[in-house]
Amino acid sequence: MKYSTPRGTRDILPDESHALRWIQSKIAELLTLNNYQEIQTPIFESADLFQRAVGETTDIVEKEMYIFQDKGDRTMALRPEGTASVVRAFLQHNAIFQKRKVTKLFYQGPMFRYERPQTGRYRQFHQMGVEAIGSVSPYLDVETMMMGVDIFQKLGLQDVSLAVNSVGCEVCRPVIRERLKQFVESILSQLCEDCQSRFDRNPLRILDCKNPTCQTYFTGLPDIQSALCHDCSDHFLSVMTLLDEHHVPHTIDAHLVRGLDYYTKTVFEIRSNVLGAQNAICGGGRYDNLIAEMGGRKTPAFGYAIGMDRLYMVLKEIQAYLPTQPVSRFVLIGMGSKAKEKAFQTTLLLRQKGIQAEFMFKEGSVNDGLKEALAQGATFAVILGEQELEQDFYTVKHLKEKRQFTVKTVEELLVL
RNA sequence: GUGGAUGUAGCUCAGUUGGUUAGAGCUCCGGUUUGUGGUACCGGAGGUCGGGGGUUCGAAUCCCCUCGUCCACCCCA
Numbered sequence: 322m323k324y325s326t327p328r329g330t331r332d333i334l335p336d337e338s339h340a341l342r343w344i345q346s347k348i349a350e351l352l353t354l355n356n357y358q359e360i361q362t363p364i365f366e367s368a369d370l371f372q373r374a375v376g377e378t379t380d381i382v383e384k385e386m387y388i389f390q391d392k393g394d395r396t397m398a399l400r401p402e403g404t405a406s407v408v409r410a411f412l413q414h415n416a417i418f419q420k421r422k423v424t425k426l427f428y429q430g431p432m433f434r435y436e437r438p439q440t441g442r443y444r445q446f447h448q449m450g451v452e453a454i455g456s457v458s459p460y461l462d463v464e465t466m467m468m469g470v471d472i473f474q475k476l477g478l479q480d481v482s483l484a485v486n487s488v489g490c491e492v493c494r495p496v497i498r499e500r501l502k503q504f505v506e507s508i509l510s511q512l513c514e515d516c517q518s519r520f521d522r523n524p525l526r527i528l529d530c531k532n533p534t535c536q537t538y539f540t541g542l543p544d545i546q547s548a549l550c551h552d553c554s555d556h557f558l559s560v561m562t563l564l565d566e567h568h569v570p571h572t573i574d575a576h577l578v579r580g581l582d583y584y585t586k587t588v589f590e591i592r593s594n595v596l597g598a599q600n601a602i603c604g605g606g607r608y609d610n611l612i613a614e615m616g617g618r619k620t621p622a623f624g625y626a627i628g629m630d631r632l633y634m635v636l637k638e639i640q641a642y643l644p645t646q647p648v649s650r651f652v653l654i655g656m657g658s659k660a661k662e663k664a665f666q667t668t669l670l671l672r673q674k675g676i677q678a679e680f681m682f683k684e685g686s687v688n689d690g691l692k693e694a695l696a697q698g699a700t701f702a703v704i705l706g707e708q709e710l711e712q713d714f715y716t717v718k719h720l721k722e723k724r725q726f727t728v729k730t731v732e733e734l735l736v737l
Numbered sequence: 738g739u740g741g742a743u744g745u746a747g748c749u750c751a752g753u754u755g756g757u758u759a760g761a762g763c764u765c766c767g768g769u770u771u772g773u774g775g776u777a778c779c780g781g782a783g784g785u786c787g788g789g790g791g792u793u794c795g796a797a798u799c800c801c802c803u804c805g806u807c808c809a810c811c812c813c814a
Contacts, residue, residue, distance in 0.1 A: 328805070380812050384738075402814090432814080437738075439808070448814060514739095515811065531810085580812055590814095601814060628814025656772075684771085691774040706772060720774075 329436070329444025340643040341447075341633055345429060348449055348472050348627070355468050357425040357451055362406035364431065368398035374405035374611060376582025378522050385434040399433035403450045404583070404608070404624055411454055412617045423455040429629070441599035441631040450605075450626035454612070457621040459559035462587045462607060465623050467569055469591055469603050472627070477641035478593065481602070484574035485564070485589045486545070487557040488525065491610060493550035494585075498524050500543045508538045529576045544575050556586050579604065583611040587623070595638045596631060603627045648698035649679040651734065653705070654690030660705040667703065667715075670731050695720055701737065 326332055333341065349359070372382050387399040400406055407426055411418050418424045429449040436442060451468075453461055466483060473481050489497055501524045505512070509520060512527075512535050519526045527535075528542070549557060564571050579588045588606030596602075605625020612620040636643060651671055655664030664680060671678040679697055681690045687704060694702040704716040715734065718725045728734060 325805080385812085434813080436812075437810095438806085442813075446814065450814090526812095598809065599814080604814060626814055631814060686770080687772045688770070688774070690772095693774095695774055702774085704772075708772085716772090718773075723774085725773085 327444070329438040331443065335646060337633060339646050340636075341629060343644045344476065344629070344633065344636070345449060347476060349427070351468065351472055351475060352427045352451060355425065355464070357427045357453075360407060360410060360426045360428055361430070362403070362410050362428065363400075365397045365399050366406055366409070368396045370409055371398055371401060371405050374408065374583060374615060375402065379580055379582055381434060381580065385436055387433045387435060401434045402432055402581070403428050403430075403448060403626060404452060404581075404611070407450075407452045407624075408454075408612055408615055408617075408622075411452075412612065412615060415617075418454075421455070423453060423461070425451070425453045427451045439599065441596045441628070441634055443630060447629040448626040449629055450624060452622060452624035454622040455620055456623075457556075457609065459556055459563055461623050462556075462560045463563040463567065463569070465605075465625065466564070466571075466589055467567065469589075469625060469627070470569060473591065473593075473602070473632075476632075476636060478632075478635060478639065480593065480595075480639075482592050482594075483564075483569065483571040483589060484577050484592060485560070485571050485587065486574050486577035487549060487553055487586050488578060488584055488588050488606075489545060489549050489553050490585045493548060493553055494525075496550075497543070497545055497548040500548055501525065501527065504542055511538055523578075523580075525578045526580075529578050546573075546575065553586055560587055579606060583608040583614075585609045589625070593631075593635045595635050599631060601628070602631045602635060647677055648700075649677050649694075650699065650737075651676065651678040651701045651703050652681060652690065652694035652697055652699045653678060653703045654681045654687065654694070656687065656690075656704075656706040660707070660710055663710065664703070664705045667705075667731060667734075671734065674735055676735065691718070691720070701734075703734065 368386065368388050371386060375381050377383075381401045386401055389397055391397050407428060411424060411426075427450065430447065431445050432448050433445050435444060438444060451465065453465055466485070470481065470483055473479075488494065502520065505516075505520060505524070505527060509517060513530065513532045516527050516530050516532070516535055519530075525545070528545070530536070546554070546557070561573070574590075577588060577590060584606045586607045586609065589604070590601045591603035592600040593602050594600055603625055605623070607621070607623045609621040610619070612618070612622060651668075653664040653668045653671075655661035668678045668680040679694075679699065681693055683689060683693070687706075690704065691702055699720060702718045702720055704718065706716075709716055714727045714729050715731075716725065716727050717734070717737070728737075
């Protein structure tokens, strides 16, 4: 094959495409119930928007962005995530959004990251995400996470787990970071290469190391929660209490640290165990400083994104209900030029009445026509030949029941 | 970016210690059958053996490089 999809990209073929649209519309319904409105932002933006929002030292910015110069010599980037753009839009259209205390927006579309492809991980992948901007209330954290869990349950995916953690704020995070570094410093040479590089770049990530030899050195490692400031600690406690009160099953994952710099306080993931290592189908959290950092007034917010490719794979795997493509109700077969013309007219008429129908283009026998009708999954084949033309009727065959009969008019076809 | 597996027809896969024109099943197309379908029978199409280089009288087979796919790490959705 001379051409194929670029590495890490894929064609979404009709069956999946149809199912994905349906999934999107189901999710959008639920988001609307929660008062979210859709926003569409550009697929590429100024590269420094993402560098600033996501963080200079994150993997996404350091090595995964698709960056290019446009003809005006601007440095642009294909968006690696959605939050930065939504926040940018929120600030840019301040006049529209400032009327409300809380602005709830959702988006959907492709994101791009230059990574090594794997199951459930692509260079172009599809996310559907939400951003609720304007409240510090733990109720917002809980409402939003519950909505996430609800989405999966409504789609028939019961078996998910909600993992929650707090990463602190600008006050306590530096403290946590320092304590961790102090503890780790003495044993640093014993740890794996990844941990050694994390030490400078993102020490919190050391907590998350899966290397068993590293883990043996970690007894007594300070955990994040014990180091949270009052405000963060209270907030975390409130979120936990609310989740309990509303009977939302969840686990506290002290190792859950996100790779985007803008998160503060609550972070969470929703996981499914059917995809192997790529178990996160939804992830996000609170970002109370990002909007101020990007030049706005200090405005707290909470958001997350769902990985649509992964979600589809999971739903497919557990054999959840997914709609199949609608098929033609009728296939019109005309033999000879006159009958063909009448078949064509009938096809158009059926479609005008809102009935899915297909015209048999090929010159051929009834045989070919029936085969075609069958291949299309049609319910009825309508046969027009010399006899039908002379005596002005339609021969109709119910393909599954192998039942054949005649009708006089198109109206009779409509009510079949 | 690191490590491992893998690549033969549209699909699933055979292919011996290196040996002539690389096979099978399914799919597809044609015919038996220009007025009745999924079956049956007959016939046919389809492959630079992922690509490039090397070893050899001779390479799908051995060696090197490269590209793609899959899995794990990293990271994330």
